[in-house]
Amino acid sequence: MVTRPFKYVWQHLRYVPLLGALTWSKWRSFDARARSLGNLIGWTMRWIPIARRRFDREILRIYPDMDRAERLALSRKMGQNMGRTLFEVFHNTGFQAHQENFHISGPGLAVLEQMRAEGRGAILVSGHFGQWEAVRAVLKHRAMETAGVYRRQSNRHYQRLLVRGIEQGGRPALTTGRHGTKELIRHLRGGGFVAILLDEKTVDGEMLPFLGFDALTSTAAARLALKYDVPFMPVFGTRREGSSDIDVEFLAPIAPSGPITMTRTFNDNLSARILAHPDQWYWLLRRWKDMRRPAVDRTA
Numbered sequence: 001m002v003t004r005p006f007k008y009v010w011q012h013l014r015y016v017p018l019l020g021a022l023t024w025s026k027w028r029s030f031d032a033r034a035r036s037l038g039n040l041i042g043w044t045m046r047w048i049p050i051a052r053r054r055f056d057r058e059i060l061r062i063y064p065d066m067d068r069a070e071r072l073a074l075s076r077k078m079g080q081n082m083g084r085t086l087f088e089v090f091h092n093t094g095f096q097a098h099q100e101n102f103h104i105s106g107p108g109l110a111v112l113e114q115m116r117a118e119g120r121g122a123i124l125v126s127g128h129f130g131q132w133e134a135v136r137a138v139l140k141h142r143a144m145e146t147a148g149v150y151r152r153q154s155n156r157h158y159q160r161l162l163v164r165g166i167e168q169g170g171r172p173a174l175t176t177g178r179h180g181t182k183e184l185i186r187h188l189r190g191g192g193f194v195a196i197l198l199d200e201k202t203v204d205g206e207m208l209p210f211l212g213f214d215a216l217t218s219t220a221a222a223r224l225a226l227k228y229d230v231p232f233m234p235v236f237g238t239r240r241e242g243s244s245d246i247d248v249e250f251l252a253p254i255a256p257s258g259p260i261t262m263t264r265t266f267n268d269n270l271s272a273r274i275l276a277h278p279d280q281w282y283w284l285l286r287r288w289k290d291m292r293r294p295a296v297d298r299t300a
Contacts, residue, residue, distance in 0.1 A: 030094045031244050034087040041083030046076040051284075058283045062211050077279040081239060085131050090161050092168035096137040101244045104138060108233045108250030112193065115231065116144050121188040122231045122253075123221050127199035127270045128282035134237035134246045136169045136195055145170045146193040149184065151200070152176070170195075181220070188228055195235070196221050198266060200285055206260055210267045211274060213288050217267060222259035232262055234269045239280060 028036075045051050055075045059066060066074075088095040115122050124146065126132045136146045148166040152175050153159040166173040172187060174180045174194070184194055198218060205216040225232035231253035238247045251269065254262045274281040 030091070030098070034084045034091075034244075035080075037087040038080040038083035041086070042076040042078075042080035045079030046072060051075075051079075054286075055283050058285075058287070059278075061213060061288060063278075074279055075283075078281070078283060081130075081280050082282055084239075085133070088131060089133050089165045089169075092133060092137075092165045095133065096140060096169070098244065099137070099141050102134055102138050102237075102246055102248050104248050104250070106250040107252045108231075108235065109138075111231055111233065111253060112139070112144060112250065113142075115193075116191075119191040120230060121191050121228065122193045122233060123188070123225045124193060124195040124233050124235045125198050125221055125266050126195065126235050126237075127197055127274075128285060129199075129236060129270060129273060130239045130277070130280045131237040131246050132195075132197060132235075133169050134248045135235045135250075138248050139193065140170050144193060146195050147172050147174055147184070147187055149174045149176060149180065149194065149196045185224065185228075188224065188230060198263070199270060199281075199287065201287055206263070208260065208264050208267055210287065211271045215267075215287050217263055219259040219263045222254075222262040222266075225262070226256055226259065232256075232266075234266050236270075236273055238273065238277060 045055060052072075052075060055078070056071055059071055059074065112122055124135060126135065136148060139146045146169075148169055150162060150166055150173060153162060163173050172183065174184050174187070188194055198221060199210070201216045202218040203216065205218045207214040208217040209215075210217065222232055224230075233253045234251040236249045236251075238249070239245075240247065254265050256262070
């Protein structure tokens with residue numbers, strides 16, 4: 001009987017620190033406020049034991065010889081980057097106003113412009129790396145508004161902030177799951193673009209290599225790209241060291257083959273970027289089902 005009221009109160013209390021961090025010092029510049037939240041999350045990663053242990057468990061899978069001092073420095077840096085990204089997602093309108101910070105490269109943008117001219121859709125795939133929202137910011141600025149896919153949050157306050165931020169970045173905001181997939185297909189068939197983050201574990205996914213270990217990975221996006229004959233394009237926003245500048249890469253679409261092969265190619269692309277910039281990936285995703293299971297070759 002007491003459980004429900006307690007959960008109700010706890011849901012509100014958990015929101016208070018984030019609300020304070022997001023609204024504090026509104027008179028300061030956008031970048032200064034983003035850095036403040038980044039510093040707060042970085043401090044949390046450095047000094048809160050539960051966050052530090054969770055980070056260590058994941059990072060030691062990939063870097064088993066990394067010493068404690070290096071892990072502490074990396075966890076703090078990751079927290080700073082993710083805190084900035086979180087602020088920018090929740091304040092997406094302000095983030096998109098700074099187009100001068102986005103440095104665009106890659107052949108994929110021209111492909112998307114062609115798809116838009118032909119009234120065809122596209123699937124853009126990325127991960128929780130760098131500032132992934134920079135991709136949609138660039139596209140919206142060029143009249144190629146792109147839908148964003150998200151996982152529903154258990155805390156209604158986080159849910160409200162997240163949906164608002166995603167919608168500011170580009171409509172529609174689509175949830176994972178059956179209903180969201182139906183809306184996604186409708187949007188895609190109507191010539192819309194959709195951005196999906198593929199680095200979260202999915203129970204109905206395939207075990208595919210990711211950073212050298214098998215990880216449950218959804219192949220649904222690749223299957224949809226094949227079914228509706230649209231580009232399956234890796235896109236990335238890499239934050240430059242110590243600045244607000246972001247390198248936005250639109251890679252060439254992955255060649256149509258099989259959904260497993262296509263998704264594995266994406267995993268390889270993302271893995272290479274994580275190894276080059278380990279501080280820019282969100283290591284707390286609990287990506288691997290079994291850390292002792294080595295990656296095996298799968299093609300389809």
